[in-house]
Amino acid sequence: MPFVAFTSRRKAEHVPCRLVVRRVKRLQPLASDGSTQGELFxxxxxHAFITNSTLPVVEADQRHRDHALVEQVIAELKDGPLAHLPSGKYAANAAWVACAVIAFNIARATAVAASMRTARWATLRTRIINVPARIAATGRRLVLHLPTHWPWATDWKSLWSTATGPPAAATT
Structure with a gap:
């Protein structure tokens, strides 16, 4: 659908573009108990977005969604380790960014192994990385005692069995 953005600005600043609206069937039940008026439809x-690209609608939608994933990663990094930048030294900033990206990638792989592939990085730090456990040494080995009613114990145990168990069979 043709659309002109920024029409409140001067004519030279108007941007002709397309308005793309993607309709997705809702899979989750509504959160309301029926006591309040909910959505009409x-x-x-x-999900709507505007674009001035000449790509077909499906490809434009895919590019928009890919861009949204990249923006989400940048937002999570800014919320975490990149909040400490800049330090005033280029080499220190470069090293910090490299370490932050490595940690982020390890955390994402950890999320997949713990069956939490859609969890945000802050959630992973809270539920998987910051483990409220007690370490005990017995018989020359370390034993990790998890809390009895810890709500994320199953996810953590899934991660532990994936990390310490035999590797998956290679497929060719």
Whole structure:
């Protein structure tokens, strides 16, 4: 659908573009218990964006969604380790960014191994990395005592069995 953005600005600053609206069927039940008025059309969710690219609609939507994933990663890094930048030294900043990206990638791999592939990085730090456990040494080995009613124990045990168990069979 043709669309002109920034029409409140001067004519030279108007941007002709397309408005793309993606309709997605809602899979989760509504959160409301029926006591309040909900959405009028709650069966579908609508995601809209504008673009001035000449790509077909499906490809433009894919590029927009890929860009949203990149923006999410940048936002999570800014919320975490990149909040400490800049330090005033280029080499220190470069090293810090490299370490932050490595830690982020390890955390994402950890999330997949713990069956939490859609969890954000802050959630992973809280539930998987910051483990409220007690370490005990017995018989020349370390034993990790997890809390009895820790809500993320199953995810953590799944991660532990993946990390310490035999490797998966290679497929060719």
């Amino acid at each position: 709650a069966t579908y969710r609508h």
